[in-house]
Amino acid sequence: MCEVAVEVEEQEREISDAERCSTVAENGVMLVVNHSRVHPPLSVVLATVLYCAEFVTAAVLCSMYHKTEDFIWMGFTIAFMLLPAVLIQLTLTFIHRDLGRDRPLVLFLHLLLLGPVIRCVEALVVYFKAGKKEEPYVTISRKISLKKRQRGPMEWEIGQSERTLAAHRNAFKRTAVIQAFLGSTPQLTLQMYATIQEKYLLPVRLALMAITLISITYGALVCSVLAIQIRYDDYKVRLRPAAYLCMIVWRGLEIATRITALVLFSTALTHWVILVGMVNLLFFFFLPWVEFWARKGSLTENVEKNFSKLGTIVVLCMFTLLYACINVFCWSAVQLDLTHRELIERKQRWGRLAMYYCGRFVENLLLITLWYFFKSDFYEYVCALLLGVQLLICYSLAVLFMLLFYQFCHPCRRLFKYNVHDCLHCVCCRKARHRESGRQRNPASSYSTAATMVLVQEEPVEPVEMLESQNSQTSGRETAIVEDIMEAA
Template sequence: MNEVTMEEQDREISDLEPQENSSVAAENGVMLVVNQSRVRPPLSVVLATVLYLAEFVTAAVLCSMYRKTNDVIWMGFTITFMLVPAFIIQLTLTFIHRDLGRDRPLVLFLHLLLLGPLIRCCEALWVYFKSGKKEEPYVTISRKISLKKGQKMPMEWEIGQTERKLATHRNAFKRTAVIQAFLGSTPQLTLQLYATIQEKYIMPLRVALMIITLISITYGALVCSVLAIQIRYDSYKVRLRLPAYLCMIVWRVLEIATRVTALVLFSTALMHWVILVGMVNLLFFFFLPWAEFWAKKGSLTEGVEKNFSKLGTTVVLCVFTLLYACINMFCWSAVQLDFSHRELIDRKQRWGRLAAYYCVRFVENFLLITLWYFFKSDFYEYVCAPLLCVQLLICYSLAVLFMLLFYQFCHPCRRLFKHNIHDCLHCVCCHTRGSGARARRGKMPPSYSTAATMVLVPEEPLELLGPQNTQPREQGDRETVDMMEAA
């Protein structure tokens, strides 16, 4: 029976991995997988750019309307939440592409105009559309040498060069999407929802800005989840299918919308106390990685580039920690910081922290909604307050449910978990102990995932997968397939 199960699992992986677009060559006993598929379009770059421009333009038009109506407070906060993340995004793109040491005055000028994402998107599209038409100089020289020897220049060399260029743009825009989502869109959504409730009327442009910011936050949360999977399982080539994306979208939308609504409702009743709640959350998640780092007695120079001084390293890590704290204020970040590690990310799947986060967050939301119910103003006399409270709690419970469904059925690396949601719930509900629990702990649980594609590389133990599925990936192809493109 175990042999049949293993055969089904191996067949499942091999069926999901497209083999028609790859060729395998053996040399000195080493298997080489060559991907001959077309260059993938940079859809994630385009999507991040469209969200950035849409939110920036809508916020600017809304600020002009606030100026006409003399709403100085709303205008000031809207401008702040519009310009601060835009400025940080320009610095991020400039740092990743190393433009300060290059002669590119037009690009730097557009960055000063806060149009850096637009020119980067145009660069990515230009690289994509010219792929296969114009060769790189070193490729042309190599082709001449190959022709002299009577050999044929493989097309994969040019495709690989283009993919590496596009990978730089994709990685840069993944980070800018997270920055835009949690340093700009999240406070912007909270502000506009608070202004709508306080002014007691719905402005169409304000509603449009709230919809755009909610889409941006959801996309940023999805990027966080996929980046966490990519970093934690860096030795595997992972493809998420449409059910996994749908499950994550519902999970993130419900979680973020419920959290923002609870904070806004609480602020309308107890405005000064919400500042205390926000500062406690922000400071706790900001100092938590630093406390763990100091407990480990690590060195700051080990985690960041060698060119940085200790002051520069500290500044970069503080900004990184601030972004991490802002993410955890509204939703689960899916990653844990570890400054003693070279990649600054803890690779372990810590189920205890995940459970503690959602339990504490559920209790906190419940307390915020309860306090709002007892101290609400007369404006809500036409609203069924008990029904609204129950709806918010149900929505957050549904978010937790979809999170559990994702980790149980749709996580791409589900079969690599030693314990999963099903095992934890079975242990808690049935109180299984003794030899039966120890026997289950020694073997891997059955796979429930149908949304994964994994290819093992030589550094990982080969016994995790079947022998026919242990082909290593092409060198350099270590990036997780783009989120929306795979969907």
């Protein structure tokens, strides 16, 4: 009887909670809405807003260029506006596989370059419809039986909605990266160069530069988060607000400094900047392929089942091109492995990370130095030396925030075999270790080797002194036993 009473109380409590979260219509139909398991598609909305804002602002700026007969700036602006837009339409169509489905309206909107808008509307419709269920407003006993029978279908509906929204989020993460590094980065570089050459700042151009900088920072942020999620897919990764803030400052300073250095160098040595850009692009484009040939690997066959070998190579080349464009302006946070199913190497390579930032710092220093000696008359009223020092300091701050992120804000930092402080400790204390090599000492406990994600209860750890005493006692007993055996023999 007690168990039955408890069960009835729990059911009445569930119904009362549902009634508090429900709305009763005038026609006697109760609408139960449950959004607890479905997360809003904020990333989809943000990527769509950035896409539309950049496209519209670039179109307005092109019309102004046409009125002032600046056809060179207009042509480049249109090219950097249309190239990422077309690639985004192809990416969304490829991910959602719309070519094999009867959806003429969606395909027509993709032809009008409005694919992200209709996809965003679809995601919002799925979100607002998720968890809604209509049932008759009847007695409590009838409601209990209806709740028992309808619990399964409702949970299935919520799971289906969450999977659909997850597909939209993953698709828009890819499009955000494409928009950022195939459209926004060259667009921002072009508009900064045009501003310096024309020696005046248009409000529309300033708005476009601000939007592109936000888009680039968001794309770099998505790259970092995707790299963490793919590399640690066995764990449920959640980033704290401090981690996002650290990554935003790190990526924003890194990208802004890099683009400014390239623009300043291009104003002094216009034709040489093409050589610098092409060398960077070709190096990072062929680097994964050289590693692939050195390993003598075979191409992954899971890119798309219907693709031929030529189609797979084309897709991998496009993926490698995007990877190269990212590395020209900032650290991509991932390393390509063309033999792997996910095309991304899971191992964290600290040596390559250090080589990239050291090489990029030296390259920015050379670009700024060459600009300082060959700068034009436009910088007569600007302290060029102070500007160059500020750029180098900003890039150093970006590296500092990157180190802070990996040391303190990375969600899986304790799973690293070595962390930032281990590398710094190894470099700084190498001489001291050589001096004290004659002395034997116990290694200090490493911060990065402690476990973070514990699936079972930890056993109490005994102090090092107790373990050493136990080991000495055990060895003493063994020695005594061996001596007794020798005497008996």
